[in-house]
Amino acid sequence: MSAVAKPKNAAPPAAAAAPAAPPLNAGTPLDLARVRTVRVNQPAVARRVAVLNASRSVKKAYQAAWLVKAIQCMDLTTLSGDDTPGRVRRLCAKARQPLGAELLSALGLPSLQVGAVCVYHEMVAEAVQALQGSGIPVAVVSTGFPAGLTPMETKLREIELSVAAGAQEVDIVISRRHALTHDWAALYEELVSFKKACGPAHLKAILATGELQTLENVARASWVAMMAGADFIKTSTGKEGVNATLDVSLVMVRAIRDFQAETGQVVGYKPAGGISSAKGALQYLALMKEELGPRWLQPDLFRFGASSLLTDIERQLEHYVTGHYSAAHRHAMP
Ligand SMILES: O=C[C@H](O)COP(=O)(O)O
Numbered sequence: 001m002s003a004v005a006k007p008k009n010a011a012p013p014a015a016a017a018a019p020a021a022p023p024l025n026a027g028t029p030l031d032l033a034r035v036r037t038v039r040v041n042q043p044a045v046a047r048r049v050a051v052l053n054a055s056r057s058v059k060k061a062y063q064a065a066w067l068v069k070a071i072q073c074m075d076l077t078t079l080s081g082d083d084t085p086g087r088v089r090r091l092c093a094k095a096r097q098p099l100g101a102e103l104l105s106a107l108g109l110p111s112l113q114v115g116a117v118c119v120y121h122e123m124v125a126e127a128v129q130a131l132q133g134s135g136i137p138v139a140v141v142s143t144g145f146p147a148g149l150t151p152m153e154t155k156l157r158e159i160e161l162s163v164a165a166g167a168q169e170v171d172i173v174i175s176r177r178h179a180l181t182h183d184w185a186a187l188y189e190e191l192v193s194f195k196k197a198c199g200p201a202h203l204k205a206i207l208a209t210g211e212l213q214t215l216e217n218v219a220r221a222s223w224v225a226m227m228a229g230a231d232f233i234k235t236s237t238g239k240e241g242v243n244a245t246l247d248v249s250l251v252m253v254r255a256i257r258d259f260q261a262e263t264g265q266v267v268g269y270k271p272a273g274g275i276s277s278a279k280g281a282l283q284y285l286a287l288m289k290e291e292l293g294p295r296w297l298q299p300d301l302f303r304f305g306a307s308s309l310l311t312d313i314e315r316q317l318e319h320y321v322t323g324h325y326s327a328a329h330r331h332a333m334p
Contacts, residue, residue, distance in 0.1 A: 019295065022300065024202065024231055025226065025229050025266070026229065026265065027195065027227055027228050027229030027230075028227045028263055028265070029227070030185060030224070030227055030228075031227065032184060035223050036220075038216065038255070039216065040214075040251055042215060045215065045251060046247070048250055049246045049250060052246055052286060055283075055286065057279060057283075058282065061320075063282070063316070063320070064107065064317055064320045066282055066285055067278055067281070067282070067313045067317055068317075069285060070282075070309070071313060072112065072113070072115060073115050073297070073298070073299045073302045074098075074114045074304045075114070075117070075118040075305045075306070076091060076095045076098070076114045076116070076118065076306070077117075077118040077306060077307045078091050078118075078119060078307060078334070079118070079119070079238065083119065083122075087334050088119060088123045088127050088130065090334030091119075091127075091334050092117055094114075094310070094334060095113060095114045095116075095117045095131065095134070095136050096113055096134050096136065097112075097113070098112060098113065098114055098314070099112060099314060103317060103318055103321060113135075113136055114310075115136075115299035115303050116136060116138065116139045116168075116169060116303065117131060117136060117137075117139065118138075118139040118140070118141065118169075119138065119139075120141060121141075121142065121158060121165070124165040124166060124167050125165045125166065128165065128166035128167075137167075137168035137169055138166060138167050139168070139170070139171055140165075140167035140169070141171045141173075141206075142155070142172050142173075143155035143158060143159065143173050143194060145172075145173050145206075145237060146173060146238075146240075148176070149175075152190070155172075155194070156193060156194070156197045159172070159194060159197040163197075163198060163200075163201045167201060169201060169204055170198050170201050170203055171234060172191075172194045172204070173206045174205060174207055175190055176208055176212065179207070179217050179221040180211075180213060182217075184224050187221065187225075188227060191203075191224065191228030192229065194228075195230070202232065203231050204231065204233075204234050205225040205234060206234045206237055206272070207222065207225065207234065207235065208237060208240055209244075209245075209252075210235075210240035210242030215251050218248050218251050218252065219251050219252075222251070222252050222255035222259075223259065226256070226263075226265065226267050230267060231268060232267065232268035232269065232270050232303070233255075233256065233267060233268075233269060234271075234305060235248055235249065235271050235273065236272050236274075237273065238272055238274070238307070243272065243273025243275075244271035244272055244273050244274060244284075244305075246283060246284075249271050249287055250287065250291070253269055253287065253288065253291045253292055253296075257292055266301065268300065268301040268302060268303070269288065269302055269303075270302070270303040270304070271284055271305070272304070272306065273305065275304055275306045276311075277312050278309075278312045278313045278315075278316040284304065
């Protein structure tokens with residue numbers, strides 16, 4: 001990077017002190033009557049999303065501060081069949097230092113790191129070792145990710161092995177058929193078993209919303225997952241035809257809001273899949289702030305699941321401090 005100077009007339013992004021993390025979600029008994037009352041007003045969702053899409057995004061120092069927040073809330077991810085220990089080590093180095101030293105200093109930040117590193121089970125031990133001493137947790141995708149069509153026994157063993165290898169967060173996939181056939185009791189039981197197998201690790205429930213057919217199914221599956229003790233609800237694996245969208249996100253965050261109002265339990269949110277632009281990330285941050293409040297802009301309650309988003313954020317931040325865009329390949333992910 002060419003010499004970077006702090007832009008004039010612009011405050012540097014502030015590094016806010018982290019609030020105390022909420023306890024794990026204890027869940028509730030399955031309340032089928034409550035699940036069945038969940039409705040989604042689709043025209044209202046479309047109107048709200050249109051407003052979000054039309055909103056002018058924040059500029060200059062405010063935008064830089066929000067993009068730094070997006071990095072802090074990122075599950076930096078590699079989920080490829082050709083992942084290697086070397087790639088995972090490079091990803092972990094990036095997780096520890098997501099921005100170059102010069103850029104970091106120009107932003108006035110003493111340090112910065114991502115929310116977590118997300119990998120397949122076979123890469124957990126490598127990631128745990130590479131992140132030692134950083135405080136960055138390792139998240140693992142599990143339970144037959146991405147389709148979730150392996151035997152239950154295998155799924156539970158997979159969770160146990162990953163937690164034993166040091167994963168602190170487990171991103172499980174639900175059996176979509178339970179939501180598609182409205183067998184909410186089966187979905188609840190499955191998730192309760194996953195939660196038990198996680199022990200002290202956080203359970204992040206991937207609903208694979210692009211395969212659930214209706215927003216009502218998304219809303220009801222969100223409720224069942226939270227009743228079963230999910231600490232986060234997550235949209236997608238990144239492998240479905242349709243991944244994270246603002247529509248499903250609105251439905252899911254409103255379920256989180258209502259669940260908290262009715263039970264007192266605080267649940268996090270993770271949109272994932274296809275979020276690769278800084279502009280898109282800003283829309284999600286605005287959604288979280290407006291729908292759930294600033295507490296959901298902290299990494300213990302909000303994460304982006306993304307494999308390539310950091311590249312664009314880095315470019316935008318470099319533009320903020322230098323006034324120039326660099327080539328995307330200069331910020332390529334490992
Ligand atoms: O959970 C994370 C997703 O798999 C990442 O999806 P992406 O590669 O489209 O960013």
